[in-house]
Amino acid sequence: MTSGHVTRIDARAAEAIAIGAGILGTGGGGNPYLGLLMTREMLRRGANISLVDVADVPDEAVVCGIGAMGAPTVGIEKLPRGDEPLAALRALESHAGRRVTHLIAGEVGGANAMQPLIQSAFSGLPAVDGDGMGRAFPELQHCTFSIGGIACTPAAIADCHHNTTVFPRLRDTVTLERFARAVTVQMGARAGYAFPLMSGAEMRRTAVRGSYTLARAIGEAVLTARDRHADPVATILGSTDGTLLFAGRIADVERRLVAGFARGTLRLNGSGQFAGTQAEIAFQNENLIAWTGAGRERVLATVPDLISLVDEQTGDPVTTEMVRFGLRVAVLGMPAPAQLKTAAALAVVGPAAFGYDVPYRALPGVYGGALLLVI
């Protein structure tokens, strides 16, 4: 399935990526299932979907980030047309007078992981085995492209009627987030986006590398464990530099919608090696911080490191919409990509940026672990 540095995506790979992307979503990012169905259908119709290694994209390539934005709940109730991100990309190309040669995911965590596969199938453009977050985050400015200094404009968004909006010049990605979010609401809370437009060299300097390889490896671990009736959590941990932060039953969930975000906390009563202890996780779409002890005595992990809940039995990701009393889950901690750990990055995606006055102490290991060191 791998030829040189180009990975062909078949139905099994797409399924594994969808599962892995769900886990990399760290509770948010939306459900990749609908995108998986679309990818499968495109493959069934003969689409050729391939992923190119970040290192193999030439300097002079024209790379564009893509994804969908809006309310995840709307994404389930109002089926997308499918090619909204490509419509945004075409509007951006037409505005900028440049043709894009490579697609890259804005965000590998959650539903947006499937966008480069789907838009690659629609357009024939290769997608890159990398992304702008290495996980999921709630807003556009949380991407490594912006953190790395790539101009966020020109940017474009499009809806299912191919109504398009282009942002030729905005001050910063926070402004893009506000403006694009406002139009997205008018578009029915669902839009495809295309940004940033960058050279191959700029992409290589800023993108998180190998995030699709990682997503797929995590998903393969889950699928393999299922096939063999093995423990999915152990299998996932064996395929990444992940740590088991906690395991137990969800004892309490407090959730509220604030300014379009699912904010809240969940409490866990430990089981197995964690029996007799408690843990608490705070989330804003994504899980932001995990403590142990009934009174938040000790921080287990914080953003930008990945805090993911998976179902102990199936290994399936458990998103913040799905958490409920009684569910048995494992809390996995995975090291963030290096691009999210710089001082500049921590100012945007560290615990303080989300309102938690604790220092960031990195989990051990590297993003993708041994896996990405080999490729």
Next chain:
Amino acid sequence: MTSGHVTRIDARAAEAIAIGAGILGTGGGGNPYLGLLMTREMLRRGANISLVDVADVPDEAVVCGIGAMGAPTVGIEKLPRGDEPLAALRALESHAGRRVTHLIAGEVGGANAMQPLIQSAFSGLPAVDGDGMGRAFPELQHCTFSIGGIACTPAAIADCHHNTTVFPRLRDTVTLERFARAVTVQMGARAGYAFPLMSGAEMRRTAVRGSYTLARAIGEAVLTARDRHADPVATILGSTDGTLLFAGRIADVERRLVAGFARGTLRLNGSGQFAGTQAEIAFQNENLIAWTGAGRERVLATVPDLISLVDEQTGDPVTTEMVRFGLRVAVLGMPAPAQLKTAAALAVVGPAAFGYDVPYRALPGVYGGALLLVI
């Protein structure tokens, strides 16, 4: 001051236009005063501002509508930079790859009347003696360009930081209104707009002609009456095809903010020839319909005809924000421009379009009256 079909604007002309535009604002459109101050300052610095007759714009000219959008109250509290519409126009030119040769007001009623003068001063581009409404209306789709079938996109908006947003292709002007309004809110409820981009021939087919000549004539009537201590209402009526619909004291005002619009009704107790009778006016930013009788017995006038309140003593326009108990006002009715009276136009700007189930019965006369027949 008039040379051929080009009218040079001096400080007196600008003042007259501002007063006339206030009256053509029919209660809404925002206060032209700030724009007048800006125009005066540009003239003081030596700016050359001229208005070209609609008929004199060549077929191959590239004309662009301009104006400001947002909440009028914000427009007073947060002073504009001034060149927001020009920044939008430049973004639109750059996007479309065309240079604009002439500016035209989207709306002659209210504050937007001053925009072509100000942006003409900034850019040196001539402005047209015409506009897209002949009055004020609350939303972008209420313009004669859209009613006449000119595509609303590409369109652009810009804020005081010159953050820009371009709409390359939208389904219709209602969609543009929604999208642009949403971004405008994010811009601090104040943006300059540039749309539509059209040929001279398209503009001539759809624009309301001579609306600046009319605004200026109305304003001159008010200024002259002041100078001569004459009755300003009689002087205004003498310079247009206007009708005195009612005169009296404001007895009651009911006003509420609904979805960003100032909606409400005001009641009047008649005086002079109207003594012993009552009238009621309903508004949504602009005055929409006037009835006489305590129980709305008879319709005096409806949109798209102009229903304007002026102060009986000074002739100054009385906007819906200014109406208050006890104020003595004259209610003027003026015929709408022909472009707003077609079946297609009435579907957008007739009484039913604003929720009033009454037939449109046009006031007698023509927009601008004898004045515009002469020029």
